[in-house]
Amino acid sequence: MVEQAETLRRKPLSRDGVLRAAVALADGTGIESLSMRKLAQDLGVVPMALYKHVANKDELLDGMIDVVVAEIDPPVPDADWKAAVRKRILSARQVLRRHPWAPLAIESRTMPTPAVLGYLDSMVGTFRAGGFSADLTHHVMHAMGSRILGFSQELFDASRRAGRSGTTDPEPPTALPPEAAARFPHLAEIAAAASHDEASVVGQGCDDQFEFEFALDLLLDGIERLRQQGWTSSHRSR
Template structure:
């Protein structure tokens, strides 16, 4: 492309810019005017490619779903769901602002639909009945998104933050005297070398999968 030639505007380019803008400013900063500035065009130019902001958000969510690992129908269902959950967590941690949007769009895109279909297919091919498939999908996603919502909002990171919070509490009260159970957990676990709250994700996921495996055995013969 000759020097000085602008890349043509397209819906794909708009979605790319929207994700970058939200990564920088949060979803509340993702306005059509700000998006136009990021692309070097007037906001009105965007409407030749997208009808409104909702369509941009639909495209953003669909692009995020496209980054998730798509579980393989017919594969070991626990391995496939485990890999999918870890992949989704890694993607969303790069774009934490998207959590409230993931299941809130009323016009899902093709990548979203393909991903949902793959997860359902994995469960059905493993022998889950339709009701159990719905239960399993809801439970796996409740763990995924619930944990992520907590993880990305915590004021701590591996090796950082816990001591500062504990010190702040100690300035106002004697934690060991007034909150002995909390003090025990903080001192005996959270402040120990190598502590990472993120490790709780794996523990919870395995509990979910083990519980579903148990229920699958009792659900045999379902439709």
């Protein structure tokens, strides 16, 4: 981060330079530390110089999101839809793991940024090119939710939401207390089933990457079956 900031200081200030410096700052110290004053300090300029390139902090955050989303691998033309979708989602996940503040920043926007809209549009295009109807694609995008962008709200580990801020590493979930385990035996059972040996390369708790890919593959396989069946929303049971 220090070397990147030094390089940016030597160049004339530009919108791209401001956004990339803001991304580097958020990567290094968390999104909570980001302010126009701190960013100006890192760039070696007065705060007012930033406003020539971004109108306010909201515009800064939008631009930062677009910088991050631009790192996702582009779509592969003429590829099998399932392989193409899986590859891009896992690429998005790698990108967001490099920028752990980005998922919450994306969720905080009242409107998706241009880069996010472009990414989503290209994913819809991949489904459509793979033989999906517009109706099925609509429901698929709902089912995928934020997973289409490489992240998901974890059901059993609320600390992962805090971990996205970049301030702390998420801790593995702990076992249910005995009284809770007795009251909720099925939850206790799957909590125990998800635990790994202490010697495991991922440590105790759930392997986050494995769980993400497991759910992603379940969704993709189910979506393919619906496509083959010619599913439409009129098939819903009433």
